[in-house]
Amino acid sequence: MSFAEVLLAQKTFPFEDLLFDVNAAKVESVLNKDKLSIEDLLVLLSDPAADYLEPMAQKAAAITRRHFGNVITLFTPLYISNYCTNRCTYCSFAHEHAINRKQLSFEEVEKEAIAISKTGIRHILVLTGEAPDKATFDYLRQSLSIIANHFSAIGIEVYPLTGGQYEELINAGYMDSLTIYQETYNEELYKTYHRGGPKENYFHRLETIERACRQRIRAVTIGALLGLDDLRREAFAVAHHALYLQKTFPDVEISLSFPRICPLVENFIPGVVVTDRQLVQLITAFRIMFPTLGITMTTRESARFRDNIMPLGITKVSAGVSTAVGGHIGKPSTTQFEIADHRSVSEMQRDLLANGFQPVMHDWNMKMSMC
Amino acid sequence: MEDDRLIIAGKAVTSRLITGSGKYSDDRLIKDILAAAECDIITVALRRVDLVKKGDSFLKYIPEGKTLLPNTSGARTADEAVRIARLAREAGCGSWVKIEVIKELKYLLPDNIETIRATEILAKEDFVVLPYMSPDLSVARRLVDAGASAVMPLGAPIGTNRGLRTLELIEIMVEEIDLPIIIDAGIGRPSHAAHAMEIGVDAILLNTAIATSKDPVKMAESFKYAVRAGRMAYLAGLGDESKKARPTSPLTGFLDT
Ligand code: SF4
Numbered sequence: 001m002s003f004a005e006v007l008l009a010q011k012t013f014p015f016e017d018l019l020f021d022v023n024a025a026k027v028e029s030v031l032n033k034d035k036l037s038i039e040d041l042l043v044l045l046s047d048p049a050a051d052y053l054e055p056m057a058q059k060a061a062a063i064t065r066r067h068f069g070n071v072i073t074l075f076t077p078l079y080i081s082n083y084c085t086n087r088c089t090y091c092s093f094a095h096e097h098a099i100n101r102k103q104l105s106f107e108e109v110e111k112e113a114i115a116i117s118k119t120g121i122r123h124i125l126v127l128t129g130e131a132p133d134k135a136t137f138d139y140l141r142q143s144l145s146i147i148a149n150h151f152s153a154i155g156i157e158v159y160p161l162t163g164g165q166y167e168e169l170i171n172a173g174y175m176d177s178l179t180i181y182q183e184t185y186n187e188e189l190y191k192t193y194h195r196g197g198p199k200e201n202y203f204h205r206l207e208t209i210e211r212a213c214r215q216r217i218r219a220v221t222i223g224a225l226l227g228l229d230d231l232r233r234e235a236f237a238v239a240h241h242a243l244y245l246q247k248t249f250p251d252v253e254i255s256l257s258f259p260r261i262c263p264l265v266e267n268f269i270p271g272v273v274v275t276d277r278q279l280v281q282l283i284t285a286f287r288i289m290f291p292t293l294g295i296t297m298t299t300r301e302s303a304r305f306r307d308n309i310m311p312l313g314i315t316k317v318s319a320g321v322s323t324a325v326g327g328h329i330g331k332p333s334t335t336q337f338e339i340a341d342h343r344s345v346s347e348m349q350r351d352l353l354a355n356g357f358q359p360v361m362h363d364w365n366m367k368m369s370m371c
Numbered sequence: 372m373e374d375d376r377l378i379i380a381g382k383a384v385t386s387r388l389i390t391g392s393g394k395y396s397d398d399r400l401i402k403d404i405l406a407a408a409e410c411d412i413i414t415v416a417l418r419r420v421d422l423v424k425k426g427d428s429f430l431k432y433i434p435e436g437k438t439l440l441p442n443t444s445g446a447r448t449a450d451e452a453v454r455i456a457r458l459a460r461e462a463g464c465g466s467w468v469k470i471e472v473i474k475e476l477k478y479l480l481p482d483n484i485e486t487i488r489a490t491e492i493l494a495k496e497d498f499v500v501l502p503y504m505s506p507d508l509s510v511a512r513r514l515v516d517a518g519a520s521a522v523m524p525l526g527a528p529i530g531t532n533r534g535l536r537t538l539e540l541i542e543i544m545v546e547e548i549d550l551p552i553i554i555d556a557g558i559g560r561p562s563h564a565a566h567a568m569e570i571g572v573d574a575i576l577l578n579t580a581i582a583t584s585k586d587p588v589k590m591a592e593s594f595k596y597a598v599r600a601g602r603m604a605y606l607a608g609l610g611d612e613s614k615k616a617r618p619t620s621p622l623t624g625f626l627d628t
Contacts, residue, residue, distance in 0.1 A: 152423070254476070291530075292478070362418075364418050369451050
């Protein structure tokens with residue numbers, strides 16, 4: 001069964017009834033459980049549970065410490081091209097925007113990789129927009145082959161590829177993890193936010209993670225862009241997605257990310273506003289339900305927020321971030337979205353240590369999985 | 372107790388407590404923890420060692436004279452475990468290796484079949500192989516045949532701190548397997564460690580319980596005492612006494628009169 005079918009079967013799930021029935025006693029009983037169902041997760045995301053934020057945080061912190069210890073892995077994104085044929089209404093790289101477009105030459109890719117690796121970063125996330133005629137698969141493959149010489153593990157956050165293309169990149173040792181956010185799991189809303197280009201196809205995107213998992217990818221990160229649809233509905237879909245992947249691909253490491261929308265696009269108004277408290281409630285609820293999943297936190301959030309939420313479930317953070325193409329070697333392009341935490345890698349390491357965390361720069365080497 | 376040495380692959384080990392090196396808030400703690408626990412063997416996750424910049428890694432905090440036990444954490448197949456073990460040896464971490472093959476990432480339970488396969492390959496290459504396993508007598512026997520130097524059953528899933536949930540299965544292994552049996556994973560409290568030693572387990576490997584304590588150094592010391600106390604109790608035969616009822620008036624005495 002594909003995840004699309006799983007999600008379809010949940011279309012009539014009685015959200016309102018379930019949430020209406022939640023009271024303090026129910027929240028407390030869920031907090032006393034060892035294993036949570038998706039219904040329990042919704043209980044922890046309900047309004048009455050908002051009064052239990054502190055005990056939720058305590059529980060989430062204890063679970064995180066037990067499973068991951070006091071360590072946080074660092075990574076940096078590397079944008080290699082911002083050409084894009086899609087029209088995502090919230091993104092400054094969208095096709096219709098007259099922005100400063102840039103695609104790194106292979107020489108620049110190498111320079112950028114060297115500049116980032118000098119900061120001590122060993123885990124990298126390579127990003128492009130979706131312009132398969134410009135940032136072609138061959139361009140991507142060759143860029144990754146250059147980047148692979150400078151890092152020990154490579155993730156990609158690029159347009160959806162075919163199974164065969166994932167296979168090729170994985171077997172060549174050019175990448176071992178994939179990040180794809182569904183943006184919103186709400187099919188109808190998805191169409192209103194994605195008004196052109198190949199990304200219009202909701203199901204093609206939805207099935208991308210499974211395509212990569214079938215090629216024995218090592219790790220995937222999923223998530224919804226928070227601010228498009230109702231938070232609990234998105235959380236419900238993300239939780240189903242995580243459960244489906246855990247069950248179908250037990251040897252793939254699954255991580256979650258909860259990016260809040262922070263657009264640079266003029267006139268874009270998010271569908272919903274997700275407050276700090278709601279985000280904390282969301283992350284702690286997921287940590288309690290999924291004790292062993294990774295949770296990534298990007299620099300969309302402020303340094304203060306990141307520092308404080310880290311003990312509550314976070315396992316991986318970005319640092320030394322530029323969301324511009326060529327951001328590490330001068331003459332950068334327009335940035336994709338506004339970042340709120342501008343700390344360099346060394347500042348992040350210093351602050352992690354000060355907060356009782358060991359910054360881990362190296363948590364895997366792709367050479368360990370190649371024969 | 373002085374001559375009660377644990378022998379693994381011909382090497383005498385004084386301490387029956389083995390600690391890990393991961394999960395600490397600061398690698399500089401490693402030295403103090405090892406001193407407090409008086410460990411001879413320390414596990415290191417090779418996945419965390421940057422083979423390009425080895426000098427930067429936590430290996431520099433491990434004092435001379437300790438036996439390094441690189442583990443293959445992160446391996447999902449026997450082939451990956453084998454590769455990591457070889458990389459560890461090339462990187463100068465010695466020939467001891469703890470095989471850890473996990474291809475089920477929800478509960479983080481070891482894959483016994485891949486573990487047997489990796490043990491076979493590495494034992495042939497003269498590694499001292501200590502496989503981490505889900506407790507099971509038949510698998511333990513196969514690991515013995517494959518050339519393991521000890522077997523390391525889990526007490527409870529990694530990171531749960533739930534103690535000896537697999538007690539019955541481990542007791543059977545203690546009875547039947549001649550190699551050292553080292554409990555790895557699940558030990559959350561010193562009393563869990565003492566209990567395991569009381570039933571005749573040969574050593575304890577733990578990391579989470581020390582690393583995530585508010586005072587890891589003190590916790591390391593308390594585990595040292597717990598492991599010693601449990602071992603003494605085992606040698607003294609206390610475990611036996613608590614199990615067998617010794618009625619004051621025998622129920623079968625009539626047969627002799
Ligand atoms: S979100 Fe990605 S696909 Fe959409 S417009 Fe921006 S760069 Fe293109």
